[in-house]
Amino acid sequence: MIQKFFSGLYELLLGRPLPANFTNDYREVVFPNTGLQLVLITLAMVILYYYVFNRIMSTGFYKTQHWVIMLLINAVIAFAIPLIQVNNNGIETHSYTYMFAFVNTVYSLVLFFLFSILLKRGSVQAWTTPMKWPNKK
Amino acid sequence: MAKLFVFGIGGTGSRVIRSLVMLMAAGVKIQNCDKIVPIIIDPDTQNGDMNRTVELLKTYKQIHDKLGRRDEGFFHTDISTLSSIAGDGSSKIRDSFVYDFGGINKPFKDHVGYNQLDIDSQALVDLLFTKENLSNSLDVGFRGSPNVGSVVLNEIIESPEMRFFASNFQAGDRIFFVSSIFGGTGAAGFPLLLKNFKDSRIGLPNAASLNSALTGAMVVLPYFSLEQPAAGVEADFIDSNTFTTKAKDALSYYQHHLNGINAVYYMGDTPDKPLENNPGRASQKNDAHLVELLSALAIVDFMDYTDNDLISNEVYHEFGLREDVDQVQFTHLDQETRDRIAKQLIRFHYFERYYTQHVPDDAQAAYARGVDLMGAIRNEPIFKELDKFLKHPDYGYQSWLRELGRKERTFAALNVSESDFNRMVADKQIETGFLNKGIHQGSFVKELNRASESISDRDAFRATIQAFEVATDKLVEEKLKYA
Numbered sequence: 376m377i378q379k380f381f382s383g384l385y386e387l388l389l390g391r392p393l394p395a396n397f398t399n400d401y402r403e404v405v406f407p408n409t410g411l412q413l414v415l416i417t418l419a420m421v422i423l424y425y426y427v428f429n430r431i432m433s434t435g436f437y438k439t440q441h442w443v444i445m446l447l448i449n450a451v452i453a454f455a456i457p458l459i460q461v462n463n464n465g466i467e468t469h470s471y472t473y474m475f476a477f478v479n480t481v482y483s484l485v486l487f488f489l490f491s492i493l494l495k496r497g498s499v500q501a502w503t504t505p506m507k508w509p510n511k512k
Numbered sequence: 513m514a515k516l517f518v519f520g521i522g523g524t525g526s527r528v529i530r531s532l533v534m535l536m537a538a539g540v541k542i543q544n545c546d547k548i549v550p551i552i553i554d555p556d557t558q559n560g561d562m563n564r565t566v567e568l569l570k571t572y573k574q575i576h577d578k579l580g581r582r583d584e585g586f587f588h589t590d591i592s593t594l595s596s597i598a599g600d601g602s603s604k605i606r607d608s609f610v611y612d613f614g615g616i617n618k619p620f621k622d623h624v625g626y627n628q629l630d631i632d633s634q635a636l637v638d639l640l641f642t643k644e645n646l647s648n649s650l651d652v653g654f655r656g657s658p659n660v661g662s663v664v665l666n667e668i669i670e671s672p673e674m675r676f677f678a679s680n681f682q683a684g685d686r687i688f689f690v691s692s693i694f695g696g697t698g699a700a701g702f703p704l705l706l707k708n709f710k711d712s713r714i715g716l717p718n719a720a721s722l723n724s725a726l727t728g729a730m731v732v733l734p735y736f737s738l739e740q741p742a743a744g745v746e747a748d749f750i751d752s753n754t755f756t757t758k759a760k761d762a763l764s765y766y767q768h769h770l771n772g773i774n775a776v777y778y779m780g781d782t783p784d785k786p787l788e789n790n791p792g793r794a795s796q797k798n799d800a801h802l803v804e805l806l807s808a809l810a811i812v813d814f815m816d817y818t819d820n821d822l823i824s825n826e827v828y829h830e831f832g833l834r835e836d837v838d839q840v841q842f843t844h845l846d847q848e849t850r851d852r853i854a855k856q857l858i859r860f861h862y863f864e865r866y867y868t869q870h871v872p873d874d875a876q877a878a879y880a881r882g883v884d885l886m887g888a889i890r891n892e893p894i895f896k897e898l899d900k901f902l903k904h905p906d907y908g909y910q911s912w913l914r915e916l917g918r919k920e921r922t923f924a925a926l927n928v929s930e931s932d933f934n935r936m937v938a939d940k941q942i943e944t945g946f947l948n949k950g951i952h953q954g955s956f957v958k959e960l961n962r963a964s965e966s967i968s969d970r971d972a973f974r975a976t977i978q979a980f981e982v983a984t985d986k987l988v989e990e991k992l993k994y995a
Contacts, residue, residue, distance in 0.1 A: 435954040437961070438876045500961045503881035 378403060381410030388478045393471040405460045409479060412456050417483055420449045421490040429500035437501040446487050453483030514684040515597065516545040516815060517677065519705060520552045521689065522653070522697030523798070524732045524807075526565040528690045530800065532808035533568050534912055536589040537575075537901065538860035539981075540853050542815045545686065547590045549597055551677070553611045553701055555664065556653035560797025562610065564907035569609045571901045578894045578973055585981045586860060594673060597680050605673050612673060617651040620660050654696030656751070658758065661700025669708040669716070678716035681725065684819075688811055689729040693762045694755035702729060703762075703770065710772030726774050726822045728814035731766070733759050733780025735803040738787050774822040777810035777829045779803055784920035797906075799915035802840055802923045806831050812852055839924035841939040854925070855994055858937055859984035861926045862951075864902050864909055867980065869931065870953050877957050879964035879979050888972030895973065933987075940994050951991045959983035 382402045386392070392401035424445045428434045457476040461468060488505075495502050496510050503510075520529040529550050542548065550569060554562045575587045582588040595607040606612045616623065626637060626646060637646070645660050654661040668674055689705065691698030706727065712719045734755040759780075770776070781803050813829065821827075833844050842854040871889075874880045889895045902909050916923035927936050933951035934942035942950035949955065963982035969975045988994050 433958040433962075435958065437878065437957075498878075499965055500878055500958060503878045504876065507881050 425498035521691040521701035524692035621646040658700035728775040735781040737783035883972040
């Protein structure tokens with residue numbers, strides 16, 4: 376189920392994994408691992424930003440630029456995850472690998488934004504970051 | 513709905529009311545009344561002291577009205593003009609904080625019809641009044657001459673304003689007079705008004721309520737002197753050398769003739785550097801003085817008494833500092849006084865400093881974004897009123913505080929020019945270290961955001977003021993730890 380979901384998600388933009396002899400490795404190991412890590416790490420980053428930095432600790436990192444910094448850090452991590460996964464599973468590096476990393480980065484941006492919108496209301500200092508919508512108060 | 517009618521008589525009356533407004537803005541609680549009705553009595557319609565107090569009162573009222581009725585917090589005390597106390601728009605008098613003298617601009621001589629008097633009466637008038645008294649125009653006030661003031665002010669009891677005041681006076685309302693004893697308007701006005709209010713034969717409406725009304729007075733003894741013109745120079749001036757003599761005479765009169773008063777407060781100080789000698793009009797705009805701030809506390813103290821306390825015995829107070837110091841800090845005030853004003857003034861000062869210096873940088877902070885504070889500051893007139901109250905060069909809080917620091921004996925409890933919150937309170941500074949930065953923009957905004965979380969009001973002005981009330985309270989209690 377998870378394998379199918381993440382394979383479908385990545386192959387939607389990337390097409391069939393290359394080189395062809397590693398297609399199954401991608402589908403059975405790399406895509407699900409990368410996808411799961413992406414979701415968990417992004418969720419952790421959002422929680423770190425809204426609930427640790429801007430609720431428990433109240434660090435003052437509540438501005439949009441601070442949110443963007445977290446988004447970018449998450450994006451860098453998201454770019455690195457596929458490369459590490461590919462490397463750790465003995466898969467030959469290919470231009471596909473970098474495209475995969477790029478797509479994972481794009482997904483990280485979308486996911487970070489979505490989690491932000493869903494979770495920001497619980498933050499004291501940053502519930503209006505990056506924007507007030509959809510919360511009213 | 514008990515009311516307190518505060519009669520601010522003359523320049524000192526206006527200046528004390530100015531300080532009272534600052535205390536009310538800071539949230540100092542005035543007990544046992546729901547509304548304060550300041551009535552400024554000064555024939556000098558151009559008087560600088562009076563006009564800036566009136567502007568301040570108007571600004572305060574707008575801010576209070578926007579914030580609505582509350583039991584505590586900044587600007588929570590309700591104030592009203594005399595004409596609006598009826599509440600039904602039925603009043604026929606001018607809607608103003610100032611008693612309307614109707615533009616008396618003739619010399620005193622014409623006012624009393626000197627030229628129409630017979631020769632014996634003229635001789636009597638000549639005996640009681642100097643040539644200058646007779647020829648001076650009344651639109652500048654009485655130039656420190658209570659003998660002139662007592663004649664002119666005796667007539668105001670018949671005025672529509674006083675009848676309106678009496679008609680709307682209810683059992684339970686209180687009266688407080690603020691006046692100087694050494695000038696003209698105040699020295700004459702206070703005993704006259706008191707006598708008339710307490711005299712049932714005068715024929716004012718509600719005479720019984722007025723007669724039995726709890727009444728207090730702040731009698732300001734000499735606390736400043738005025739520059740004297742050089743010998744031989746012809747100048748229109750008030751002779752401050754007579755202040756002490758006049759004060760002694762008036763006190764002696766009060767000793768035997770002040771009937772119907774429940775509490776009297778006295779305050780004075782050794783005059784320091786003489787002030788510019790301006791007998792009246794716009795140029796009479798003296799710097800705020802510590803004595804005026806402390807005099808305003810008399811009103812707070814008077815209202816702290818319950819009805820029974822005041823009915824059972826008359827009380828007399830004289831203000832004293834703990835130490836005779838030039839730079840008066842909160843620690844130099846008696847603990848009771850300190851408890852009444854210190855925390856409130858510190859909180860208001862924090863609010864003013866942060867609001868004027870840092871709020872413009874907080875566009876992205878949750879407390880500001882949540883109510884679109886920046887848009888509201890640009891577009892809503894009430895924020896302009898708040899700006900005026902805090903920053904107006906003539907009557908704003910900043911200038912009031914600066915003026916209080918210009919005399920030899922200064923109110924130095926709050927460091928006016930200090931931008932570091934940790935050093936703003938003279939007698940309590942916050943120790944900072946590597947891990948503890950005390951109160952700074954970051955910690956302030958954090959408290960504002962926290963405070964705004966629990967505020968359900970969506971109005972930007974009300975929500976912001978409430979957030980500042982909660983935040984400054986927390987900062988004073990937890991960071992400054994002021995006790």
